[in-house]
Amino acid sequence: MERIIEEIREDLSRRIAATADRLADRTLAEDPAYAALLGRAELRERIHHNLRQSVEGLVLGVRGLPVELADARATGTVRAEQGLPLASLLRTYRRGGRLVWQALTEAVAAHDPEALPRLLPAAAVLWDVLDQLTDAVADAYRRTEAARSDRDRERRAALLDALLDGAGPPDGPAVSEAAAQLGLPERGRFAVVVLGSGSSGSSGSSGGSRGSADPGGPGRPGTEPAPSGLRVLWRIRADGETGLVELGHHPLDSVRELLGPLGARAGVSPVVETPGHLARARWLAALALRTVPASGGPCTALLDERLPTALVASQAELAGRLRQVVLGPVLALPAEDRRVLLNTLGTWLTCQGSTTYAAQRLYCHRNTVSNRLRRLEQLTGRTLSDPAHVVELALAHAAVLQRAAGEPAAAGPKPAGRAPRRGG
Incomplete structure (x- = not known):
């Protein structure tokens, strides 16, 4: 077999050169990706080199020697870095392999037709060589593409951090450059979402991929729109998971639809109009999250x-x-008394000051609620008929709930002196 190939080497070389011309023309005519990337001369030279490499691999294979794959790997690496689709690259390699066999059989037929049967065993060797070459190309391509994707994710994560952490003045060049590279408009409608710890997460694992930037929806850091039509860039870090939401014409409330499938505790910032204000928005979203009880189940809190x-x-x-000042005497009560009065106050506030509705929610008589509220007034020195006192009680109650959420194992506050009665 090796002797036959040596005898037709000069003719085969001419045929391979002509084959390279035809394959380059066909590739440029049929594949826009190649046409946009390479000129004819460069593509033809590369194809010619690959075809010769296939023939050399055949000779080595016939001798039982390993095929040299370094050049194929280099080609896969270069084409991945250039962004040529892998399908285009493999299609050209496979076409080249078929054309090499055609050129080989034509050369043998022209030299000695009776030698063709002796060529048949070379077919299996050639296809094995071609498989090795295409596998090497594809493997190098995928490795390079994966490494490039990792670099892109890291770069996008850094850009997103620059916006969410405040890399400089809101109208500075660092903010403008980061927004431009992330595809964000200079002016628009943006909001920031911060997820609570223990949430199921937006990307199923950021960031993060987790730990990176996920420009996608709740599925995973792509650029597919979220189910609500919003575009979201997710960032997952050790300190939590944050989403930058480009609202477009959607109302802020549509973020609830985005977060609903996640089953998460989440805080949502108000709308901001420029990327330079996203760092402030992130702080406000984290603040909104702090208003959600840790044990209260999934909840989306708009600041x-x-x-x-x-x-x-x-x-x-x-x-x-x-x-301490407003509810100190109540907090100093025994645990059950304290719980009953605070629960009654919270329910009465939720029911917009209706004793009747509060009684229905608490499953007790209206007079029972009234008696509890009167006791609360006596202990705090505040009256529920005074709007200013109601504001104080409502804020103090919120402070109690937030402390309970942040310190679930903490003991109750130390007793405090009764606050002086103010007003009627």
Whole structure:
């Protein structure tokens, strides 16, 4: 077999050169990806080299020697870095393999037709060589593509961090560059979502992939729109999972639809109009999340719907003072008395000050609720008929709930002196 190939080497070389011309023309005519990437001369030279490599691999295979695959791997690496589709690359390799066999049989037929039967065993060797070459190309391509994807994710994560952490002045070049590279408009409608720890997560694992940037919907960091039609860039880090939502013309409330399938505790910022204000939006979203009880199950908290509670959450020291000054005597009661009065106050506030509705929710008589509320007034020195006192009680109650959510194992506050009665 090797002797036959050696005898036709000069003719085969001419045929391979002509085959390279035909394959280059066909590839450029039929494959826009190649046409956009390479000129004819460069493509023809590369095809010619690959065809010769196939013939050399055949000779080595006939001798029982390993095929040299380094060049095929280099080709796969280069084409992946250039962005040529893998399907285009493999299609050209396979076409080249068929044309090599055609050129080989034609050369043998022209040299000695009676030698053709002796060529048949070479077919299996050639197909094995071609399989090795295409496998090497594909493997190198996929490895390079995976590495490039990792680099892209890391770069996008860094860009997203620059926006969410505030890399510089809101109108500075770093913010503008990060927004541009992430495909965000200079002006638009944006919001930030912060998920609570223990949530199921948006991408099923960010960031993060987890730990990276996921420009997708709740499925996973792609650019597919979320189910609601919103575009979301997810970022998952050790300190939690954050989503940058490009709202477009959608209302802010549509974020609930986005987060619903996640079964998550989430805080949502108000709408901001420029990427430079996303760092502030992230802080506000985290603040909104702090208004959601850790044990209350899935909940999406829009900051603008929870401003009083968020105000308490943002000032830990003042919140502690508020608890003691307004509700200190109640908190000093035995555990069951304390629980009953605080639960009654919270229910009465939820029912917009209706004793009747509060009684229905608490499964007790209306007079029972009234008696509890009167006792609360006596202990706190606040009256529920005074709007200013109601505000104080509502904020103090929110402070108690937030402390309970943040410190589930903590003992009740130390007894405090009864606050002086104010007003009627």
